[in-house]
Amino acid sequence: MNARRLVVCAFVFAILSPSAPARVMPFESHRAEPQNLSSDSPEENQAPRAAVMIRGQKDPRMELWFIAAYSTTNDACRTRSFGQAVWGAPMIAQTVYDSVRVPPGETNYSVQFFLDKYSPARCGWTAIAILRAAFLPDEANGPGGMSGLLAVRDNGADHISVSFLCTRRTYDYAEPHFYLECLTDAPSWPGDLLSKGGGVIEVEMLLVPGPPVPLVPGIPPKVLEPKPSLEHG
Structure with a gap:
């Protein structure tokens, strides 16, 4: 299993794991991993062409973050941080993330990334995945982390649709904490791949009505009925 597949699998695991997030992730429009070397920082492509549009509907109470992950492919550019070495x-591989946010109050949304935003250069920088995060600003200051949306590959599709049902969940270690657990029953997800040439991703994020569901250690989470709605609850 290569490094890019490991990265994507790690993010997919994050959405499937029943454990609750223990921290709030701050929004950063650009973030580099700790192992990155400044000498290998990616340089922006002056004429990017591989556009990917993410559009769809969401509950107006939600804030969404979409994140494009770019990584090095040249083995000579593999590295590790001091802590990792210890x-x-x-x-x-070295990795950077570029993020855009969809604020609450919006139901229909559209955002855009360029998969070829960075020139390959010596390290072979390339887009490897599109990630997502969601939370309710009136209950939390941010999401607990990122989850996988789609991996980016040469043989990927240029039009993909997926719908998520998001359940409000809560856990209480010292004080109540709230987060969204967003799952899909799409049979092919997360097996779908996005083309490196770009395309359109249609993402629907629906909120399951009702009070928050407590997290019980050892019991796998699940999406509850009744049917979700885009309307205020």
Whole structure:
């Protein structure tokens, strides 16, 4: 299993894991991983062409973040941070994330990334995945982390649709914390791949009505009925 597949699998695991997020992730329009070297920082492509549009509907109470992940593919550019070296971690690819946010109050939305935003250069920088995060600003200051949406590959599709049902969940360690658990029953997801040439991703984010569902350790989470709605609850 190569480094890019490991990265994508890690994000997919995040959405499937029953454990609750323990922190709030701050919004950063651009973020580099700790192991990145400044000398290998990606340079922006002056004429990007591989546009990907993400559009759809969401509950107006939600705030959504979409994140494009770019990684090095040249093995000569694999590295690790000081902390990773101390623990004997292997050398890994360098990765950066670019994020856009869809604020609450909107029902229909549209955002755009360029998959070829960065020139490959010596390290072979390339888009590897599109990620997502969702939360309710009136209940939380941010999401607990990122989850996988689609991997980016040469043989991917240029038009993909997926719908998520989001359940309000809560856990209480010292004080109540709230987060959204968004799952889909699409049979092919997350097996779908997005073309490196760009395309359109249609993403519907529906909120299941009702009070928050407590997280019970050891019991896998599930989406509850009744049917979700885009209207205020």
